[in-house]
Amino acid sequence: MKKHNYSAGPCILPQEVFEEASKSILNFNESGLSILEISHRSKDFVAVMEEARALVLELLNLEGKGYQALFLQGGASLEFLMVPYNLMKTNGKAAYLDTGTWASGAIKEAKAFGETVIVASSKDANYNYIPKDYSIPTDADYFHCTSNNTIFGTQMKSFPNTTIPVVCDMSSDIFSRSLDFSKFDLIYAGAQKNMGPAGTTLVVVKEEILGKTGRAIPNILNYEQHIAKESMYNTPAVFAVYTSLLTLKWLKKLGGISAIEKINEAKANLLYTEIDRNPLFKGTVLKEDRSAMNATFLLENQDHQELFDSMWKKAGISGINGHRSVGGYRASMYNALPLDSVQVLVDVMKELEKNS
Template identity: 80%
Template sequence: MKKHNYSAGPCILPQEVFEKSAEAILNFNNSGLSILEISHRSKDFVAVMDEARALALDLLGLTGKGYQALFLAGGASLEFLMVPYNLMKENGKAAYLDSGTWASAAIKEAKFFGETVVVASSKEQNYNHVPKGYEVPADANYFHCTSNNTIFGTQMKEFPNLDMPIVCDMSSDIFSRVLDFSKFDIIYAGAQKNMGPAGTTLVVIKEEILGKNGKTIPSMLDYAKHIKAESMYNTPPVFPVYASLLTLQWLKKLGGIPAIEKINNAKATLLYTEIDRNPLFKGAAAVEDRSNMNATFLLNDEAHTPIFDALWKEAGISGLPGHRSVGGYRASMYNALPIESVQVLVDVMKDLEKKVSKTRL
């Protein structure tokens, strides 16, 4: 039976990425060696790294605009530390928007480096919306936000225009929608949502903002050193970078971000329309902030949980339960999830409605 993978991450990837990755594990570039064992300094892998970095900038529309792309280890969580290390000045200040669990984790790390101003937070409402109407202190060294909140199913639809570096954690919606990416000075994203398997993190940096905080930065946490070493300061995560390259190639062939945005909009519209139409369900996030990547929803009557769970499992759906802090369900519709899988879920929701109606008659 075909599986419909709604996992929030590590998540679904394009089928051709699996196939090409599997070939490379056995024999990479007809070298007689596996991608898992080749030297990261070999000509074949250096070409992979160079193309992956260039293609990331190309898809984001940042080629030739003063940006560098890096593939680093440590996950997006390490960037919570690297960002203030590189941008916060001695006795400086940083401004953060608290819109979810991962934004809160980033704030916690920034506090080790200096004054960290939370300009707004939706924590008291269990992060069911993205805060708006906030002011950012003009003397902040940078502003940090999280574009999409996987756990709570909210997504920033607008970003502030500021006269300071803007840093954005785009781990769960990078490459999914058209934005003016040049308004951001640092974008970082763990690979395991829209880009590849877990194990590498894409960091896109406007190079001119570095080297201005007057600090001595440990080498492994210094963006400038990683740029100079072309993402090879230490041994990179070879296989995740290769799989990420394959995913970026797939996206480019599809038509890039504009093409996938249309598909993602169609998927989100299909599911949210059913959530709003079906009397058995309700959305968990504020309507105006609903995420196109992670749709969170609840049953109006939890007594229907056993039958609904049985139905979606029988349909081959996987990874649907919501995070424990929200409950209910979470349908993660990342780039590689086909709209046919969304239709399967919608059909299951309709089927539940029919079964409940019959029981009531």
């Protein structure tokens, strides 16, 4: 039976990426060797890294604008640390928007480096909205925000204007919608949603913001070192980078971010329309802040849970249990999830209504 994989991450990737990655483990580029056993310094892998770095900038429309793309390791959680190490001045200050678990994690790491101002937080309402009216101190070294909050199902639809560098954790919605990416000075994202398998982290950074802290930065955490070594300061996560490149190429072939954005909007509209229409369900998030990636919703009546759970499982759906912080359900609709899969879920919701 066809599976409809709503996992919040690591998550579904395009089927053709799985097929190509699987082949390359047996025979990469007709070399007779596995992608897993070649040197990261081999001509073939250096070409993969170069193409992946260039394609990221191309897809984000950041070519020739002073940005560098890096494929690092350690996930967004290591970036929580690298950002203050690289950007917060000695005795400096940083501004953070608190929109959930990941933003809080970033704030926690920053606090060890200097004054960390939380410009606004939606913690008071279990992060079910994005704070909008706040001011960003212009004497901070940078402003940090999280574009999409997987756990709570919120997404920033606009970003504040400020004169200080803007840093954004886009782990769960990068490459999913058109934005003016040049408004950001540093973007980071764990690969495991829209870019590839778990195991590599994308960092896109405007070079001119680096090297200004007066702080001693450990080599392995220093973006300038990684840039100087063309993202090969140490052995990269070869397979994760390769599979990310396959996914980025799939996206380009599809028509890039503007093309996937239309598909993502169609999926989100289909599901949210049903959540709002169907009297058995309710969304958990303020409508204007709803994420197109992660739709969080509850049953109005818990008595329906057993039946609903058995119905969606029977339909081949997996991964829609909500995070324990919110409960209910979370349908993650990343780039590679087909519209058909959303239709299957919506049909099950309609069916439940009929049977109740």
